[in-house]
Amino acid sequence: MNTAKYTADFVRNNLISMSKMANCTLPQKKALKQITCGLLENKAPMLNHLSKETEKATTKKQAEKLGKHLGKVDLTKSVNKIVLNKAIEQIKAIAEKEEETVIAYDLTDIAKPCAQKMAGLTKVFDGSKRQKTNGYVLHGVGTKKMLIRLDLHDPDKHTLPETRKNIIEDITDKIKTPTIWAFDRGNDSGELFRYLNQKQKIKFIIRLRKNRQILNKETGEIKKVTELKPGKYRVCIKKSNSQKFDLKNEYLLVINEHLEQKLPIMLLCSINLENKTEEQIVHLYLERWGSTENHYKRIKNLYNLESIRLIKYNRLKNLLALILFVAMLSSWLYYKINQGILGITAYIKLLYTTYLKQRSLTFNQNSFGGFITKILPKNLRFSVGARAPDTRLQTSLFDFFDEKLGVI
Numbered sequence: 192m193n194t195a196k197y198t199a200d201f202v203r204n205n206l207i208s209m210s211k212m213a214n215c216t217l218p219q220k221k222a223l224k225q226i227t228c229g230l231l232e233n234k235a236p237m238l239n240h241l242s243k244e245t246e247k248a249t250t251k252k253q254a255e256k257l258g259k260h261l262g263k264v265d266l267t268k269s270v271n272k273i274v275l276n277k278a279i280e281q282i283k284a285i286a287e288k289e290e291e292t293v294i295a296y297d298l299t300d301i302a303k304p305c306a307q308k309m310a311g312l313t314k315v316f317d318g319s320k321r322q323k324t325n326g327y328v329l330h331g332v333g334t335k336k337m338l339i340r341l342d343l344h345d346p347d348k349h350t351l352p353e354t355r356k357n358i359i360e361d362i363t364d365k366i367k368t369p370t371i372w373a374f375d376r377g378n379d380s381g382e383l384f385r386y387l388n389q390k391q392k393i394k395f396i397i398r399l400r401k402n403r404q405i406l407n408k409e410t411g412e413i414k415k416v417t418e419l420k421p422g423k424y425r426v427c428i429k430k431s432n433s434q435k436f437d438l439k440n441e442y443l444l445v446i447n448e449h450l451e452q453k454l455p456i457m458l459l460c461s462i463n464l465e466n467k468t469e470e471q472i473v474h475l476y477l478e479r480w481g482s483t484e485n486h487y488k489r490i491k492n493l494y495n496l497e498s499i500r501l502i503k504y505n506r507l508k509n510l511l512a513l514i515l516f517v518a519m520l521s522s523w524l525y526y527k528i529n530q531g532i533l534g535i536t537a538y539i540k541l542l543y544t545t546y547l548k549q550r551s552l553t554f555n556q557n558s559f560g561g562f563i564t565k566i567l568p569k570n571l572r573f574s575v576g577a578r579a580p581d582t583r584l585q586t587s588l589f590d591f592f593d594e595k596l597g598v599i
Contacts, residue, residue, distance in 0.1 A: 209223070219260045261501075328346075329341055340515075352380065404428075404429060406436045443460040
């Protein structure tokens, strides 16, 4: 039972699918394979670190070659399709238990305060330093189990609301099982409320800002949400750029004191969530913190996004697509070992548990991302074009763990 071979086959098959969908040439396939393996092995997003010196070329020359190939393809659509298909499979499994999956949309950023020549730079808010700086905005969508979108925003082509709407439409058109969309208070927008309300099949929960005014349908009162007592209300909101209220669109407002010594949480929801209690709605919303927020943190830490140094926009966009692809591979293996259906994944779980004990880590996707680097040692290789992986230089995981970690 060669766990390394199983993992390599899994990576290789998904890499072949992505390369075919993106219509990559053979040199481009080899370049993508090298970048993917490099990201899995050492988590470095710099091409100089992902490339390897050969007899014919230095590391710098190899990095330049990888950059050229990365700039001549478009991986975003193919990666998004593969990742979404994996997410749909998970969502269907959850739906069989009569549970609704929360899909969270949120924005994050890559701060690049010292960057000047990188294309597509815009102003972002660096939360760690509490100030605006140069960087990139990323649109993220995730479920509790995996991140399914990480799109680089292009400010020259679309506004943030336009891109958000395109992402919502693309995903909802493909997911047929029950889901609930969750948005943070940065998405407090009358235009978004009406758009989601008009698509009746969408269930949604959006956190409101403190200054949002509402019209109480039962009493006719106009108040700020902070002036209302905890409870559930049927409300209307103002039209865009108007002082009049939109009486055609009705929403459910939930105000709940979920934490002591904190302001109540204020959530605007679709009417089709009226059968749920206040506590259930708050719980569903808070699941988003286990979705995009934790996924962002994991990917930023594991793949060191703020160290990316690609000047050309298309190269950066494709590298981020590959990082999402690699993160999906790790999340999917983590999901499979939790299922424990296949003997090989059960064995991976056994080795992973032993790894955690030796490193004093906990069972989560972050530590599993580090464990993957042990499953794919640096001398592991697989072929992109051939039907069977090249096993001549593969190291058995039994030998690897016996030699390096003393597990077996």
